[in-house]
Amino acid sequence: MKYKFGALLLATIGAGYAYNKYQAYKEHQSQSSLLISDAIKLLKTFPPIKSVADYQKLYQASEQPYELPKNIQLQFGFKARPDNTDIIELNEFNDDNERIIFYVHGGAYWMQPIYFHYAMLHHLAKELNARIVMPIYPKAPAHHAPEVHDMILDSYKQLLAEEGVKPENITFMGDSAGGGFQLAFMQKLRDLDADLLPRRAILLSPWLDVTMTNPAIDAIQPLDPMLNANQVRFQGEKYAGPLAPTDPLVSPIYGDSSNLPPIDVFTGTHDILFADAKHFKELALDHDWDVTTHIYPKMLHVFSSLPIIPEAKQSLAEIVKIIVDAD
Template sequence: MPPMSSVHVETPAPHPGEEEASGADALRRATWITAHLPTGLFEFGVRRTHGNTKPDHATVERSLVTRSRHRGIPVTWIDRENANRGVLIHLHGGTYVKGEHPDHWDWLADMRRRGGMAVAMLHYRLPPEMPFPAAYDDAVEGVLGIVEDFAPYTPRWVLSGDSAGAGLALAVAQTLRDRDEQRPSALVLTAPWVDLTLNDPRIAEQEEKDPALSRETLARSAALYADGFDLEDPRLSPLFRDLRDLPPVHLTVGDQDILLGDALRLRDGLADAGTEVTWLEQPGGWHCYPMVWRGPVSQYARRRQIAFVREALRFDVPVNEGRRAAAH
């Protein structure tokens, strides 16, 4: 267990009801089929998810959605005009091989609507056409581009990610630290995948509980993304990189998540390194439950994440003062 002075443990919501956890059997069957598809069909399936999407009009008012490029990396914004208050930059999950899903847009739109900041989805390149280090390079360059495009008065900003995107967000934060670049005010990581080696012994036990993701899918996705690079490369598996001198981190995971072990090891490593960690572990939660579920448990997790972001963006101080502080 990490030093408790470095970890704030949040009380989870009550166990999910039947309506929130329904469909597990059907999802488990679909997960099994995906994991066992022939290579050609698996790659065809992931390619179909590629392409930079936008939130639909039922999720976000169309006038709030804009697109831009930052250092050449495409970004979709929701309410960019509000960026002077603060910005949340999100890196989507999808085991590094799939594009963003409507669930990502629903979560991100909720962050914007209830958080009161501008939000941005960064579209990074994907394998098999563009394997590692394309996603890593795009995420680093895109984030730096967004930050520099708001100079000289850069608003405070938070970097978030889910699953593979959470691992990517952590790797970006570590790179910004090592390059002595401007860092985010905080990290919001949901069900992070931070060790592509899949050597965590908890995976076998957790796989039996989690209907949403399988070890086979993780393994073939990791191989497709890494494209021959060592899976212990810290740009691929940021758990193996220095965890010191990072901003405060909010970690959310379900206790049935196949990647619970990654989240626990990351929590302990961050705390041992002296990094502030806020920890939310939801009983009954599957992989990325705050995004894929619709109901009180998901809403509770989102409220905790939003409260963390608002605190990191210093919404309790005047906007101009916050901007001046962020610029120094």
């Protein structure tokens, strides 16, 4: 079902182009972004967990190995590494390791990557002549944060062990849970060996605090078409496993983000995770951390992965410029 979601979403949006343009004008946002928000409300991006049966079904799914869909291979050229099928790569546009994006995908730590992850990453790879490396980490609720950190650390060290790969050529990226993970991971890498840190990081709608206790979330919740604070809080607690939900390995907003590479955060104000992105921005100003926050009014969660909307195209153009200017 997760691979049909992209097609369903696009079909719903296509059917909705008869939507009154005046509504979009009144809301001061693009018509397509308004349509996509309505479509996401209708299609329920995240499966609800309302019963023991729902939970057991998702638990069983998290125990299954990931298989890269054939249509993703054919359409975008992604391949599983022959020596480690838990790492997905796209190397069609880059063969000199001069520009690498090490990407951790979102999905509340419970879900596998979906079509829009691959479409966005293919676009960035083509625009940047970059290589994409994406570890498919073990999923909650069957697996927990320590296992995820171990797997991604091993994947990153495997990448660095390749000839010609240097940390200064690597950009960390991630969306939602993956964005939060990348911040936690950088804090961990700094403490292990600062020489392992990448050149910079770009976090898309990052999940920085799985406790979801920021009081500003309540005011945003009615505006968010995708996320429900109570459900993602539950998912975050299960992901934490033996760790406290406030452990920086789980919720990096409670950690120290000093002496990290430059970080760019992309966030929309109709995303409940915007509350903590804004709080992180304030912490960065207070502690002089190298963080730049790009705030998009009325944009939903991980809007950058939806390049059919102009605001997403704008954000991707900004990301390309950030990475190119860093060279």
